[in-house]
Amino acid sequence: MKRETCTEIHEGVGEESRIMLVDDHTSFRQPLAFMLERESDLAVVAQAGSLAEAREVLREAHKDGPEVDVAIVDLELPDGFGTEFVAELLADSPNAQVMVLSAFSDKGTLALAVEAGAAGVLHKSSRIDDITDAVRRLRSGEQLLSQREVIEAVRYVSRTRSEARETQLMVAKLTPRERDVLQALAEGLSDKEIAERLFVGIGTVRSHTTSLLSKLEVRSRLQALVFAVRHGLVEITQH
16 A cells, blocks of 8 residues: 655744654544644644655755754654654754654663654653643753653663674574574474484584583573574574
């Protein structure tokens, strides 16, 4: 189904808070724009349904359009993730504020949004009154997120990235033969079948298995398989 393209800038806005909406679901974005426009102190000056359209809005704003005061951004867009635009907007317009309005609610995703510079995060199920109140609070210089929430978000992202680096280091230690054994385990082969496939002895297979368990810091073949599947180290064929 083809999505409606909507990239537009309205000029002549006075002292209202100038809002940009970035959301690929037209059925959500346009009603939200309509409700925000009913507020005398709010004006939706731009809409975009993708990262590409949002970036075009910024380019046009530099030429002859009004700058954005508050951007309300969805995280899941058809051509990328909303956090990309959050970082780009703030680099381009340091005085702008960004509020993420998303259907996502997991801690990791929201932490990434905060790290990118989002000043607030609301769920798409929020009432329109809560959204308009949040926009006004941002424009008045209030913080929607407490210092504790910001610190926790940054710590979460930092910890996740540290764990990812540790995983990469563990995987890098595996030899090509150990990866072959891991793939064979994922296929449910026995030690004898693995030995026949790799043209080695059963003792060699068990030695490789012991080594890869140590390198992946797991205690059993099942744990090794779970690790391998989680990190895309093996191919699982459905029968």
